Each structure stands twice: as structure tokens, then as C-alpha cells.
Amino acid sequence: MEQPAPRVLVADDEDDIRGLVRLAVRRAGCTVVAEVADGTAALDAARAHVPDLAVLDVSMPGATGLEVCTALRAEAATAGVRVLLLSAGASAEDVARGLAAGADSYLAKPFSVAGLVARVRELSAGVPA
Amino acid sequence: MTALDQGPVVLDEAALLRAEVARLTDERDALRAQMQHRDGELEVATRMLAARAQTMTSVIDAVTEQSIIGTDLDGVVRVWNPGAEKLLGLPRAEVVRRRRITDFHLPEELAASGSGLTALVRVARVEGRDVRDWTYVTATGDERTVSVAVTPRSDDSGEHAGWNFVATDMTEVRAGERLKDQFVSLISHELRTPLSSILGYLELVLDDPDQPLTDEQRSYLGTVERNAQRLLRLVGDLLFTAQVEAGRFTLQPEDVDLPAVLRAAEETARVAAAAAGVQVDLELPAGGLVVRGDAVRLGQACDNLVSNAVKFTPAGGRVTLSLRAGWRSADGGFGDEELPGCTPVARIDVTDTGYGIPAAELDQLFTRFFRASTARRNAVKGVGLGLSITKAITTAHGGTLDVASTEGRGTTFTLTLPR
Known part of the structure; x- marks a missing residue:
């Protein structure tokens, strides 16, 4: 029996970037369960859908991607959601902060679409349906 | 003995007494004169001391934009200039001998560096001086960021008598x-x-297999992409420069394979070099050469040097990247053999046969936004950040970056890194 596609939450306050991420998620063979433009909505959507993977922008209104990530890790229902952070901050300190917040992976903007597809595929691989 | 016999004796005694009185009178006059002379000297010395003290006071009192506070060994304030009055909002009479220097500091800031006066003078006690930022708290409770120079204060016999705190409001x-x-x-x-x-x-x-582009469309979009990448590099350079200036630039040290870094730099420059008709040669040592450093930043430094060399070289010219191990002496000399006092280094030379840089401009070359006149004259693109960034990266690695150039003949940048 065919495994259902991994479910992905996309959160970024930039419409155009969300469009790119959506496309990359689909190319990676995943389904977008929710698309939101701020951190508070991201947290609500994660609680409602409990996705396999959350692709979160770091700089979002409401709550930052780092804060959303920390909150997800703190709640039993969402602690297992894998998190990929996207950020315009590309320094080693930025990456360290992201990983310290509990993210599984970090991608600096601008990212290549092919690179994002590979990262989403990698993170969603082996995720139980 | 008869009375006559005794007469001359009495006379002799009187003469002796008179002589003694005369001698004592002379001595008294001499002493008086000496005393008057000493009085004069003392008066002159007192006047000089008063004038000197007045000069010192007037100089210290004339400083209104820097706070000058002198304390005794316990930190009790003994000197409080108008600058201190202005900055901290308290007149001299209310502070001198009545308050301590630590009364004007944030307690938690002092606690973070030790405690009380010890925290303030810890470095100056060892090194003779210390300059750093502290927070002063004014009479109204305002907090001011100040750069404070701390030095020990001596008394007239040269004994350590206290501390000077000269602060500038920053x-x-x-x-x-x-x-x-x-x-x-x-x-x-x-x-x-x-x-x-x-x-x-x-x-x-560009990568859509379902809708392939024509060669012309691909060429136009390639130009868009190249310029977007250029803008991205500029943003990165500006951000990096700001980080260096703010002292927030950190390295991620690891073992760095320098031949690989140079090969990557050559590869990065290859397309631009071929387009400009410039040949790029690579001279690497037979064995590997590993240094401790930040691979990304060292790559950036080498990329900058090679890209500059290519941009500065007209068609038909040549750029050579060479790497070798050697020894650097304290005076900056370089040798292949180990000598006493020398540091083992890896040396990277990037040599071009290009326009060169006028000798008068060489010492400004590593300044942000500086562009050599030969760059402007030959329409070499750039904003003048690459070399200042390369210098910052090299310095952060404990290395050196030097340049030798002859206008019209070419330039060599030499970068050494401790190995």
C-alpha cells in the first residue's frame, strides 16, 4: 500500500518566498497542509495539523521562527515535528541560534530551489505516515 | 700675688669677652643673613608651588567635557573636576572626601568584573593603565555609557596614593x-x-525542462542572475564590514586544507579570467599544507585577492597563485629555513601582471571604500571593500597581508598564516 505523502507546514511572511517553498515541498513529494504568514498562525496551524515538517521563516511578525520552534519542542503533541528554519541571517551565530532553538536544519536565504527540495526530501524521509 | 700683678689679667679677660661678643655678633648677623636668604628662597619656592598647583587646578578645571576623578587607595574621591560635575550632576563640595568612585557605578556591572573598587582597577593595577566602557549613574539616576581610562596616582614621594579615572561620555x-x-x-x-x-x-x-528557453532568453536571464549574485555579494560584504567594525566578527576554526582553498579560488575566477583573456596559473606544494582557521573566511580572502588580480590585469596578462610553507621573522621577513625567533607560516602569493597601484596609494589600500586611481582609470569594477575584508580576515587569523606593486607592471599580494 502506498505511503501517504509527508505533511508540511509552510510559514513565511513573504508571499513570493512562500510560493517558492510550496513548489519545493511539492517537488519533494510532500503535501502542504497549511500556509501561514506569521508566527502566531504558524503555532496554531502546527497544533491543529501536527505536520511531519514545519518550514519556518526566522523573521516573522507575531512570533519569530525561533520562538515557534521552541514552543513546538515544549509541547508534547508537537515536540516531534521536524523543523527547517529559513533565514536571511547567514552567519554561523545565526545558524547556532537556530539549532539551539531546536531546529533540525537551517537554510540561509537566498537558497537554491533544488537545495531546498533536497533538504525537504531529506527531512521528511522516514517520517512515519 | 700683688694687685699690680693682677691688673693685666683683668684687662685680658675683658678683651677676650669683647672679642667673643664681637664674634658672636658676627655669627648672629651671618645667621640672620642666611635666614633672610632662606626666607627668600622659601617664598620663591612657595610661590612656584602655588603657581604649579594653580596651573594643574586650572588645567583640570578647564576640562569640562571629560570627567576627571581622583581617588585615594580606598576609592574615596579626592579630585572632582567640572567635567565630573557636569557629567554626574554633583558639585565638588558634595563629593570630595564624602563619596566613593564606586557610588557612581552600576553595582551589577562591577559585580560582573569582580567587586567594588577592585573590579575598576584590576587591569590598571597590573598593566599600569586600562581603558574600557563602564556605566556611570548620575545624581538623577540616569545611566551614561563612558569610556574610562584608569591609571594609578602617586603622591609627592612617588608612593602609590590612589587612582585617576578620566571618563568620556560615549x-x-x-x-x-x-x-x-x-x-x-x-x-x-x-x-x-x-x-x-x-x-x-x-x-x-532556467531549469524548467518542460519549457526550455532559447539561447537568447537564457543569455538575458544569465545576466539577470549574475547581477543578482553581484548584489548579494555586496550585501554580504557590507554586513561583514559592519560586523568587523562592531567587533562581532568571529571565526569557526577547523583544520583548513589550503591547496583546496586555492584550487577553489582559481576555479571561481576561471570564467571571469577566460572572458577577460587573463591566464591564471596555480603553483601548489607537492605535499598538503594545513592551517588552523575558518575555511569559509579564508576562501573569501583568497577569492577576493584572485578576483582583484584578474580585474586589474588587461587581456593577455597573467595571474599566478602560489602557496608554500616557510618561516616568518619578527621584522616581517620570510625564509624557507627555520631560524631562531621565526614563526612557521603558510605563504600565499597572488601575483598579477596588471595595471599596478601607485606607490603613494599603497598605505591606503586596506581602508574601507578606498579605490586605487588605476582602478578608476581602467574602469575596474568594485566598491573598495574586498581588501579591507581580506585584511580583517587575515588579522583575525594572526596572519599578515602585504602588498608590493609597480605601476604598469603588476602587483603581488602576500598573505601569511601561522601553521
Whole structure:
């Protein structure tokens, strides 16, 4: 029996970037369960859908991607959601902060679409349906 | 003995007494004269001392924009100039002998560096001076960021008698620096985000197998992509420069394979070099050469040097990248053999046969936004950040960056890194 596609939450306050991420998620063979433009909505959507993977922008209104990530890790229902952070901050300190917040992976903007597809595929691989 | 016999004796005694009185009188006059002379000297010395004290006081009192506070060994204030009055809002009479220097500091800031006066003078006690930022708390409770120079104070016999604290109010300057930092971060973020969209959607169009582009369309979009990448590099350079200035530039040290770094730099420059008709040669040592450093930053430094060399070299010219191990002496000399006092280094030379740089401009070459006249004259593209960034990276690695150039004949940049 065919495994259902991994479910992905996309959160970024930039419409155009969300469009790119959506496309990359689909190319990676995943389904977008929710698309939101701020951190508070991201947290609500994660609680409602409990996705396999959350692709979160770091700089979002409401709550930052780092804060959303920390909150997800703190709640039993969402602690297992894998998190990929996207950020315009590309320094080693930025990456360290992201990983310290509990993210599984970090991608600096601008990212290549092919690179994002590979990262989403990698993170969603082996995720139980 | 008869009376006659005794007569001359009495006379002799009287003469002796008179002589003694005369001698004593002379001595008294001499002493008086000496005393008057000493009095005069004392008066002159007192006047000189008073004048000197007055000069010192007038100099210290004339300083209104720096706070000068002198304390005894226990930190009790003994000197409080008008600058201190102005900065901290208390008149001299209310402070001298009545307050301690630590009364004007944030207790938690002192606690973070030790405690009380010890925290303030810890470094100056060992090194003779210390300059750093502290926070002063004024009479009204305002907090001011001050740069304080601490030095020991001696008494007239040369004994350590206390401490001097000369402070400059840096509150506005530091706030400006923070603002600039935030501004650069904001600009960087705001530019990176649209660039992400530009480059991402370009990638989709260029790599779409279902709708292949014509060669002409691909060429136009290639130009768009190249310029977007150029803008991205500029944003990165500006952000990096701001980080260096703010002292927030850190390295991620690891073992770095330098031949690989140079091969990558040559590869990065290859397309631009071929387009410009410049030959790039690579001279690497037979064995490997590993240094401890930040691979990304060292790559950036080498990329900058090679890209500069290619840009500065006209068609038909040559750029050579060479790497070798050697020894650097304290005076900056370089040798292949180990000598006493020398440091083992890896040496990278990037040599071009290009336009060169006028001798008078060489010492400004590593200044931000500086562009050599030969760069402007020959329409070499750039904003003048690459070499200042390369210098910052080299210095952070404990290395050196030097340049030798002859206008019209070429330039060699030499970068050494401890190994």
C-alpha cells in the first residue's frame, strides 16, 4: 500500500518566498497542509495539523521562527515535528541560534530551489505516515 | 700675688669677652643673613608651588567635557573636576572626601568584573593603565555609557596614593553605533529577501525542462542572475564590514586544507579570467599544507585577492597563485629555513601582471571604500571593500597581508598564516 505523502507546514511572511517553498515541498513529494504568514498562525496551524515538517521563516511578525520552534519542542503533541528554519541571517551565530532553538536544519536565504527540495526530501524521509 | 700683678689679667679677660661678643655678633648677623636668604628662597619656592598647583587646578578645571576623578587607595574621591560635575550632576563640595568612585557605578556591572573598587582597577593595577566602557549613574539616576581610562596616582614621594579615572561620555556614540549596526542588519535582511525571490524564480525558469528557453532568453536571464549574485555579494560584504567594525566578527576554526582553498579560488575566477583573456596559473606544494582557521573566511580572502588580480590585469596578462610553507621573522621577513625567533607560516602569493597601484596609494589600500586611481582609470569594477575584508580576515587569523606593486607592471599580494 502506498505511503501517504509527508505533511508540511509552510510559514513565511513573504508571499513570493512562500510560493517558492510550496513548489519545493511539492517537488519533494510532500503535501502542504497549511500556509501561514506569521508566527502566531504558524503555532496554531502546527497544533491543529501536527505536520511531519514545519518550514519556518526566522523573521516573522507575531512570533519569530525561533520562538515557534521552541514552543513546538515544549509541547508534547508537537515536540516531534521536524523543523527547517529559513533565514536571511547567514552567519554561523545565526545558524547556532537556530539549532539551539531546536531546529533540525537551517537554510540561509537566498537558497537554491533544488537545495531546498533536497533538504525537504531529506527531512521528511522516514517520517512515519 | 700683688694687685699690680693682677691688673693685666683683668684687662685680658675683658678683651677676650669683647672679642667673643664681637664674634658672636658676627655669627648672629651671618645667621640672620642666611635666614633672610632662606626666607627668600622659601617664598620663591612657595610661590612656584602655588603657581604649579594653580596651573594643574586650572588645567583640570578647564576640562569640562571629560570627567576627571581622583581617588585615594580606598576609592574615596579626592579630585572632582567640572567635567565630573557636569557629567554626574554633583558639585565638588558634595563629593570630595564624602563619596566613593564606586557610588557612581552600576553595582551589577562591577559585580560582573569582580567587586567594588577592585573590579575598576584590576587591569590598571597590573598593566599600569586600562581603558574600557563602564556605566556611570548620575545624581538623577540616569545611566551614561563612558569610556574610562584608569591609571594609578602617586603622591609627592612617588608612593602609590590612589587612582585617576578620566571618563568620556560615549552614550550617544555607542547608541549611534548600535543604530548603524541595526540599520545594516535590517538593510541586509530587506535586500536578501527580495534577492531570494529573484534568484529562486530565475532558477525555476532556467531549469524548467518542460519549457526550455532559447539561447537568447537564457543569455538575458544569465545576466539577470549574475547581477543578482553581484548584489548579494555586496550585501554580504557590507554586513561583514559592519560586523568587523562592531567587533562581532568571529571565526569557526577547523583544520583548513589550503591547496583546496586555492584550487577553489582559481576555479571561481576561471570564467571571469577566460572572458577577460587573463591566464591564471596555480603553483601548489607537492605535499598538503594545513592551517588552523575558518575555511569559509579564508576562501573569501583568497577569492577576493584572485578576483582583484584578474580585474586589474588587461587581456593577455597573467595571474599566478602560489602557496608554500616557510618561516616568518619578527621584522616581517620570510625564509624557507627555520631560524631562531621565526614563526612557521603558510605563504600565499597572488601575483598579477596588471595595471599596478601607485606607490603613494599603497598605505591606503586596506581602508574601507578606498579605490586605487588605476582602478578608476581602467574602469575596474568594485566598491573598495574586498581588501579591507581580506585584511580583517587575515588579522583575525594572526596572519599578515602585504602588498608590493609597480605601476604598469603588476602587483603581488602576500598573505601569511601561522601553521
